[in-house]
Amino acid sequence: MTNTNMARAQLEQGESTIIEFNDVNKWYGDFHVLKNINFSIKKGERIVVCGPSGSGKSTMIRCINRLEEHQKGSILVDGIEMNNNLKNIEAIRKDVGMVFQHFNLFPHLTILENLTLAPIWVRKMPKKEAEEMAMHYLERVKIANQALKYPGQLSGGQQQRVAIARGLCMQPRIMLFDEPTSALDPEMIKEVLDTMIQLAEEGMTMVCVTHEMGFAKTVADRVVFMDAGEIVEANEPHEFFDNPQHDRTQMFLSQILNH
Amino acid sequence: MAIEFKPSPSLPPPSTAVGPVAWLRQNLFSSPLNVFLTLFSIYIIYLIVPPIIEWGIINATWEGASKAECTAGGACWAFINVYFEQFMYGLYPSEETWRINLAVILIVLLVGMFAIKAINKLFLSLTILLIYPVVAYFLFAGGVFGLEVVETSRWGGLFLTVLLGVVGIVASFPLGALLALGRRSNMPVAKSVSLVFIETIRAVPLITILFMASVMIPLFLPEGLNFNKLLRVLIGITLFSSAYMAEVIRGGLQAIPKGQYEAADAMGLTYWQSMVLVILPQALKLVIPGIVNSFISLFKDTTLVYIVGMFDFLGRIQAANHDTNWLGTTVEGYAFAAFVYWIFCFGMSRYSMALERKLDTGHKRN
Numbered sequence: 304m305t306n307t308n309m310a311r312a313q314l315e316q317g318e319s320t321i322i323e324f325n326d327v328n329k330w331y332g333d334f335h336v337l338k339n340i341n342f343s344i345k346k347g348e349r350i351v352v353c354g355p356s357g358s359g360k361s362t363m364i365r366c367i368n369r370l371e372e373h374q375k376g377s378i379l380v381d382g383i384e385m386n387n388n389l390k391n392i393e394a395i396r397k398d399v400g401m402v403f404q405h406f407n408l409f410p411h412l413t414i415l416e417n418l419t420l421a422p423i424w425v426r427k428m429p430k431k432e433a434e435e436m437a438m439h440y441l442e443r444v445k446i447a448n449q450a451l452k453y454p455g456q457l458s459g460g461q462q463q464r465v466a467i468a469r470g471l472c473m474q475p476r477i478m479l480f481d482e483p484t485s486a487l488d489p490e491m492i493k494e495v496l497d498t499m500i501q502l503a504e505e506g507m508t509m510v511c512v513t514h515e516m517g518f519a520k521t522v523a524d525r526v527v528f529m530d531a532g533e534i535v536e537a538n539e540p541h542e543f544f545d546n547p548q549h550d551r552t553q554m555f556l557s558q559i560l561n562h
Numbered sequence: 563m564a565i566e567f568k569p570s571p572s573l574p575p576p577s578t579a580v581g582p583v584a585w586l587r588q589n590l591f592s593s594p595l596n597v598f599l600t601l602f603s604i605y606i607i608y609l610i611v612p613p614i615i616e617w618g619i620i621n622a623t624w625e626g627a628s629k630a631e632c633t634a635g636g637a638c639w640a641f642i643n644v645y646f647e648q649f650m651y652g653l654y655p656s657e658e659t660w661r662i663n664l665a666v667i668l669i670v671l672l673v674g675m676f677a678i679k680a681i682n683k684l685f686l687s688l689t690i691l692l693i694y695p696v697v698a699y700f701l702f703a704g705g706v707f708g709l710e711v712v713e714t715s716r717w718g719g720l721f722l723t724v725l726l727g728v729v730g731i732v733a734s735f736p737l738g739a740l741l742a743l744g745r746r747s748n749m750p751v752a753k754s755v756s757l758v759f760i761e762t763i764r765a766v767p768l769i770t771i772l773f774m775a776s777v778m779i780p781l782f783l784p785e786g787l788n789f790n791k792l793l794r795v796l797i798g799i800t801l802f803s804s805a806y807m808a809e810v811i812r813g814g815l816q817a818i819p820k821g822q823y824e825a826a827d828a829m830g831l832t833y834w835q836s837m838v839l840v841i842l843p844q845a846l847k848l849v850i851p852g853i854v855n856s857f858i859s860l861f862k863d864t865t866l867v868y869i870v871g872m873f874d875f876l877g878r879i880q881a882a883n884h885d886t887n888w889l890g891t892t893v894e895g896y897a898f899a900a901f902v903y904w905i906f907c908f909g910m911s912r913y914s915m916a917l918e919r920k921l922d923t924g925h926k927r928n
Contacts, residue, residue, distance in 0.1 A: 368827075368828055370824050370827060370828060393830050393832065396827065396828060396829065396830035397830040399828070400828075400829075401825075401828040401829075403821055403824070403825065405819075405821050407819075407821035407822060407824065407825035408825075409822065409825070409826075409840055409844075410844065410923060411843050411844050411847065411921075411923055420829070420831075420839060420840075421829035421830060421831065424831060424835050424839065425829065425830040425831060425835075453923040455923060469829070470829075473829060473830070
């Protein structure tokens, strides 16, 4: 039995919900960016969110750690409701790692300092322990030899792998990926995807906005398709790709798969 | 079998692109216009520099007791020589000026200790910011350990200029950073307080603030509750400078990409942690030129304290110009003032450039 299958098996037994969207609505001014989002994600599940630009997919996952505020409905993460309570927000952010399209590493800190910042200041971990853990994760993303360099000295793919390691350093229960490969050169996309696949195989709960359909096919438990602020369709990958229910989904898939 | 790709080797640049001759050709004689400008500049330098050297050095008088003894036709540096102590220390008692010198030596040594690797930088910084000012204050003012008390009204000259400048700079920097954060804050109270403070202070000339500090405040305070004029002036200068500092720092805060704030938020840092650890270090680095600009202008603005009857470096020189023995030495006085201010301001500017290079982690690749 492969790792993936084992994780799936555990998932089927566990079935505990870790993220829950109930009738979530959000507006930017007059623009209704999220419309009645109802969705729940189970512990250990790998979700890929896709859709045309402006469909609200980034906004949706950014609501999970409240980088964006929703105005109606409720979002429960790990049983805690996302509201204006700063303590709740901080508690959830400790448990949710995030990887951004543009890496967002801190350019004034070395790679190692980037990784140890949150463990030291948020988790109050002793510096030495934090550094050992950081080196462990840097080795996992195969970049330990760059620990003392600054982000500006690394290639895009390396920076994104550092960003993933930085997210893992908080030992999160959920990892969010917001188009992690969209800003990368083609040659570097694979190294980042490989890191993400490895992570998925270890049973991490992942929510990933991406256009990498190959990644969705191999890794995702469910693929979510969004358009105009709504979830159009959500299904297991083979169903989603081979037998899309909605004509909007069919159109989207024909656009991105047959170019 | 596939052909192996080998990048071509890098070659050295052609000899016409390096060396002093190439430098001259590129920088001074690259076009007919530049040839003309170069020759014209050399002519201007020839017109200006020799007479200055003749006046300031060759024909200058260095020793003497009055203007009448300056007969060589050049500068009368004897004036500076005679008044030197007053220019440096104001009316601080001669036999006590070692206290000021000691304080200067102390701070030079303390700052120099940053070069020693084994020393804890945080501890050293706290010593300089918290302990040194107390020591320096008691050295200057006296009254402890048998040191004679020297009233602040006798403090003056370059000593007062540097004191006003350094205290103004050190105190306005954190206050400015707080105001900048306040102005960008989401909290209505912090935002409006910062906004009103900054806009009010910036709308008023420094002279007005100094005048208020020295004349108006005592009028409103009850009898007996009057604090030192120097302290009031220091507070005035600090508040004034912090408003400008706030706007410079706000410029830096705005230049930091939104992603940096989001990444800091996403990892669960609190507001103050993300500001102090992530945002401010980057923002301040970006605006070093603007910060130093403010510092240099503050350093020179302190000269306005003459309006409230304090005699700083320039004030002392102007006062000495009225000495009947030395009438007609205004040029020498101002030349000396210009030279000393230039050394300080040029020093600050060079230091800021070195600091920018040191903190640059941006795009260099090894």
